[in-house]
Amino acid sequence: MSAAPLIELSGVAKTYGSGTLALTGVDARIERGSFLSLVGPSGCGKSTLLRMIAGLIEPSSGSISWPATGNERPKDIGFVFQDATLMPWARVIDNVYLPLKLKGITRKDAEPRLRDALARVGLSDFAQSFPRELSGGMKMRVSIARALVTEPPVLLMDEPFAALDEFTREKLDDDLLDLWASQKWTVIFVTHSVYESVYLSERVLVMGARPGRILQDIAIEGPFPRHHDFRESADFIGQCAKVSAALREGANP
Numbered sequence: 001m002s003a004a005p006l007i008e009l010s011g012v013a014k015t016y017g018s019g020t021l022a023l024t025g026v027d028a029r030i031e032r033g034s035f036l037s038l039v040g041p042s043g044c045g046k047s048t049l050l051r052m053i054a055g056l057i058e059p060s061s062g063s064i065s066w067p068a069t070g071n072e073r074p075k076d077i078g079f080v081f082q083d084a085t086l087m088p089w090a091r092v093i094d095n096v097y098l099p100l101k102l103k104g105i106t107r108k109d110a111e112p113r114l115r116d117a118l119a120r121v122g123l124s125d126f127a128q129s130f131p132r133e134l135s136g137g138m139k140m141r142v143s144i145a146r147a148l149v150t151e152p153p154v155l156l157m158d159e160p161f162a163a164l165d166e167f168t169r170e171k172l173d174d175d176l177l178d179l180w181a182s183q184k185w186t187v188i189f190v191t192h193s194v195y196e197s198v199y200l201s202e203r204v205l206v207m208g209a210r211p212g213r214i215l216q217d218i219a220i221e222g223p224f225p226r227h228h229d230f231r232e233s234a235d236f237i238g239q240c241a242k243v244s245a246a247l248r249e250g251a252n253p
């Protein structure tokens with residue numbers, strides 16, 4: 001028998017107060033330590049699903065359970081948004097300190113963890129910089145450092161690299177895969193890029209619109225660590241075509 005999944009979604013639906021039915025009938029099992037992407041047309045409920053997994057909003061019906069942890073949602077869930085959402089008046093290291101500060105940990109006690117988080121995203125030399133002094137990719141690295149400083153077992157990422165140029169995005173994708181391998185996170189990654197979803201993931205859930213639901217659950221073949229040669233392989237292109245076809249099918253059922 002397979003191990004209990006970390007997260008189990010059963011018949012999850014969400015209707016907002018405005019009456020919008022954002023999602024319906026979502027079932028999925030997400031294994032501990034896996035890397036899963038969600039792709040789907042704008043408005044199909046990807047962010048809604050992430051926010052429900054994070055516990056920020058509740059499903060209107062159905063359930064989200066955590067079978068592998070005695071049904072306890074982990075206290076620390078990392079969340080990274082498309083916008084780095086840094087405090088402009090605070091130095092990089094103080095931005096990364098925020099989640100620990102909110103937990104009541106003193107700056108002095110937090111210092112080694114802050115240094116470690118910055119080192120893991122390659123920003124040790126920029127601890128004293130202000131966000132305005134950083135490029136878009138560096139700001140996103142700060143945002144990732146802030147998400148990982150509490151050592152969350154689960155990292156939810158909502159189109160984190162969408163605003164970046166392709167070169168920076170590919171570099172951050174590679175860095176994210178390295179971090180995933182070393183941190184043993186469970187990652188749920190929302191993206192509009194079929195290429196990015198296939199490159200990063202073990203599984204891609206393809207969603208359809210109106211109301212949002214999961215149309216296909218596609219396993220991505222390809223050994224880790226993945227590098228640039230995977231991006232150029234026929235195998236990669238073939239799997240991107242499969243995800244694209246599933247998206248098209250959802251748009252024109």
Ligand SMILES: Nc1ncnc2c1ncn2[C@@H]1O[C@H](COP(=O)(O)OP(=O)(O)OP(=O)(O)O)[C@@H](O)[C@H]1O
Nearest residue numbers: 016017018020022041042043044045046047048049
């Ligand atoms: N707080 C809210 N109140 C009312 N409706 C909302 C709210 N948040 C989202 N919605 C609606 O729910 C649906 C799903 O939105 P959601 O942001 O989850 O989609 P998405 O797939 O993440 O979209 P995108 O790819 O454009 O970011 C949309 O119709 C949206 O307008």
